[in-house]
Each structure stands twice: as C-alpha cells, then as structure tokens.
Amino acid sequence: xxxxxxxxxxAITAIFVQNFVLSxxxxxxxxxxxxxxxxxxxxxxxxxxxxxTLASAISxxxxxxxxxxxxxxxxxxxxxILTIAxxxxxxxxxxxxxxxxxxxxxxxxxxLITTNCAVLGVSILNISEGFNFLGAVLNGLxxxxxxxxxxxxxxxxxxxxxxxxxxxxxxxxxxxFIVAGCMALAFLGxxxxxx
Amino acid sequence: xxxxxDFTKGFIKENPVFIMALGLCPVLAVTTSVENAIxxxxxATFVLVGSNFMISLxxxxxxxxxxxxxxxxxxxxxxxxxxxxxxxxxxxxHKNLGLFIPLIVVNCVILGRAEAFANRxxxxxxxLDGFxxxxxxxxxxxxxxxxxxxLGVGTLLGYNILPLGFRESPMLVAILAPGAFITMGLLxxxxxxxxxxxxxxx
Numbered sequence: 578x579x580x581x582x583x584x585x586x587x588a589i590t591a592i593f594v595q596n597f598v599l600s601x602x603x604x605x606x607x608x609x610x611x612x613x614x615x616x617x618x619x620x621x622x623x624x625x626x627x628x629x630t631l632a633s634a635i636s637x638x639x640x641x642x643x644x645x646x647x648x649x650x651x652x653x654x655x656x657x658i659l660t661i662a663x664x665x666x667x668x669x670x671x672x673x674x675x676x677x678x679x680x681x682x683x684x685x686x687x688x689l690i691t692t693n694c695a696v697l698g699v700s701i702l703n704i705s706e707g708f709n710f711l712g713a714v715l716n717g718l719x720x721x722x723x724x725x726x727x728x729x730x731x732x733x734x735x736x737x738x739x740x741x742x743x744x745x746x747x748x749x750x751x752x753x754f755i756v757a758g759c760m761a762l763a764f765l766g767x768x769x770x771x772x
Numbered sequence: 773x774x775x776x777x778d779f780t781k782g783f784i785k786e787n788p789v790f791i792m793a794l795g796l797c798p799v800l801a802v803t804t805s806v807e808n809a810i811x812x813x814x815x816a817t818f819v820l821v822g823s824n825f826m827i828s829l830x831x832x833x834x835x836x837x838x839x840x841x842x843x844x845x846x847x848x849x850x851x852x853x854x855x856x857x858x859x860x861x862x863x864x865x866h867k868n869l870g871l872f873i874p875l876i877v878v879n880c881v882i883l884g885r886a887e888a889f890a891n892r893x894x895x896x897x898x899x900l901d902g903f904x905x906x907x908x909x910x911x912x913x914x915x916x917x918x919x920x921x922x923l924g925v926g927t928l929l930g931y932n933i934l935p936l937g938f939r940e941s942p943m944l945v946a947i948l949a950p951g952a953f954i955t956m957g958l959l960x961x962x963x964x965x966x967x968x969x970x971x972x973x974x
Contacts, residue, residue: 600949602801606880609793651856654874655848662841691840694797694878701874746965747957750793754957761950 584715591719594768597695598727599761604695608728609753611686618732622725624686626718628668629699632661633717636700637710657700662691695724727760779900782908788881789912790963795881798872799913800952806929809917811865813910815854815873817903820882822850824890824902831891843886844877851876881909919955920946 597603604625611621636657644650669687672680690696699720703713734756743752788794798816802808826846827834834842855873858866866873876882885905890898921928924947926939934942945951 602797602949602952603875605796605800606794609796651852654852654855654877655845658844658848658877659841662844691844692878692880692883694875697878698871698875701871705871744961746968747961748964751957751961751964754953754960758950758953758957761948761953762945765948765950 587712587715588719588722591716592723592726593764596723596727596764596767597698597720598724599757599764600768601698603698604693604724607686607689607693608724608731608757609750611689612728612731612735612753615729615732615736617686618728619725620682621686621689622721622728623682624690625693625695625724625728626721628661628665628687628690629696629717629721629724630714631668631717632664632696632700633703633713634710635660635664637703637708637713640704641710653701653704657697661696661700665691695720727764730760731757775897775900778897779904782901782904782906783911784908786905787908787912788884788905789909790960792881792884793960794884795879795909796956797875798879799909799916800949800956802869802872803913803916803920803952804924804947805921806914806917808865808868809913810910811858811862812869812872813906813913815858815869816876816879816882816909817906818854819847819850819876820885820902820906820909821899822853822902823847823882823886824898825895826850827886827890828893828895828898839891840883840887843883847882847886848877881905915959916952916955919959920951924948924951 591597595601598605598608607621607625612618639656639660640653644653644656649656665687669680672687699717703716706716708716731753735753738752738756747755782788786792789796789799795816798812802812823843823846827843830842830846851874854876855866858869858873885902889901893901918928922933923943924945926932926934926942932939943951946955
C-alpha cells in the first residue's frame, strides 16, 4: 500500500506540480513547434513517453554500472546524449520492422526527439535526485505523460485559435506563447502541493 | 555576403531566438535575472564558436551519413569543458544555471548552426557566424532578463532600480514561469510589428 502511495505521489509531482514544460521549461521546441495540429501532437506525445521511459532506464543503468563504477562521472553529458541518440535510432529501426503502422504515425517524430531537451533533462534529473531504478523509470514515464498532457491541450487550443481574430502581429508564435503563459498560470496553482 | 555580415546577421536579422525561435528552453528558464542571462549567453557563445570552429575544420573528414552524431560528440565535449570550468571558477552561477548547462548540448541553435553553416563554409566565416549567433542569443537572453528582473524584483544585476514601494511588492509573476512565456510572446509580437512596418515602408 505504501508503495502505491509513493507511486501516486511521484505521478502527481511529475505530471502537475513539476510539469516538465510549464514549470521546468524542458521540451519547449516541440511544445511550440508540433502543437499546431491535434493528430501530430498526440503522435509526438506518444513517441516522447516511449523514449523518455526507455532513456530513463538505460541512462540510470549506465550511470550506476558504468560511470560510477569506473569513476567516469565527468563523461555523463557525452555518455547520455550518445545513448539517447543511439536509442532513438534503434527504436526507429525496431518499430519500422515490427510495427509498420505504428511507424507511420510515430516515424516522423522520432528523429526530432534526440534533440528534445526533456529526454536528456529527465535522464540527468533522475541521477541528481538520487532515484533508484524503478523510481527513475516511473519518473521518466510520468514526466512524459505530463509533457503529452500539456502538448495535447495546447494543440486543442491552437486549433481553435485558427478561427479566432488575433491581431496581425501576434499571429502564430507570439499568441502561442501567450496561451502557454496562461496555461503556466493555471499550473502554478499546483505549485504549493507537497506530497 | 561579406565577413561583417556573417558576424552581424545573428544580432537582429536572423536572431536565433526571436526570429528563428530556436533554443527556447534555456531562454525562458534562466532569464529570472540579468546575471544568469549573461552567464548562460556567454557559455552558449563559447560552445557555438568552439563547435563551429571544430566542425568547419573536420567537415571533409566526416561521412555525410553519420554527421549528426559527430556534431553531437563535438558539441558535448565543449559543453563538458564549460560545465567543469564554470563549476571550478564560478560555482554560484553554476548552481543557479544547474541543469541547463549540460542541456546546452541539445540546444538547437548550436546543432542548427553546425548543420546549416559550419558544414558548408570555411573556418573564418564559421567562427564569425558562431560568434555573431552567440552574441545574438546572449542579447535575447539579456533583453528578457532585464524585463523580468526589473518587473519581478525591481533590481538590475542586483542593484536597486525601482522605488522601495515597488520592490516590497513587485510583480512576482514576471520571474515565475508564466511571466517568461508572456514576456516572450509580447516581445515576438513587437518584433513582428516592427518588421511589418519596415517592410511596408520599403
């Protein structure tokens, strides 16, 4: 029971209180760039959840059994980014061979994920916050879900904004930032939570 | 395209942040104060110049198919240099910027310049381009930092600017997350407006 409780607390923290996009400012490029259409936002979100969970697991293993064991902590940045790049490439190949239908919907987003700072960010955060293996994997999963939640919500709002009357100079990117500001304001309501 | 243009185009005309909307994460995250903004900007500038220099040197040796991983290794090495020297010489700043120093690796400005410029141009032009883009990036960070620190705390670089009454109850939201997004949106809108009017005049 206590285990379920701590999983729940981790989920609420990663999805709402410390939302990756709106309170930690990670993964903003896809948040602004891929949120024009609802379909592509969902595709991107799923791909990110998948890669973030896997990257959390693998980077934790590398840090614990490779970098820490041989005293190579200073190589963390290089090791993690290479792992993520290789992982994304690998996932892309596996999906392409085993599930062509899934590849069609996720394929275009996968290469973009290598340079998504949310993935590298969660890998480094897992280490600096001292999670154990299960904690790191769950944190990656929930952080990815939090990212997907705001990405999809943003896409929903922006599809409606297409019909709205926005001043000429504010069209496109500027108004998207204002909307993001309003969403962040709403998420600020969670910031007092401590579970 | 002259050498001077290679250097200055990053300031306004092709500003990586306001015009091309690249590398947004650190821009919004570390601009809670001008000091952090300058530190981040200079760190990114160093990495940009270093990676442009290196990639321009070895561009003929890299096979086209694996160029992106090669760029990432080069960039990550320079980021590690910045990370460790900042930790040694400026520990306070290093603590403030925290996670965002290693995250310079995935800053799309740097990878973008490597792919779009250093890969195709000679050494001198690549260095100038990296330097100009880095300064443009720093400029954008400082502009946001000035606005947010002034409104959110009432100071600049730690010096008191606005009257005591304001500093006692500042617009706290400006240094919180929503303030970052809204300031950024308004600044981009302002630049769009300026661009429209100058284009209209021509």
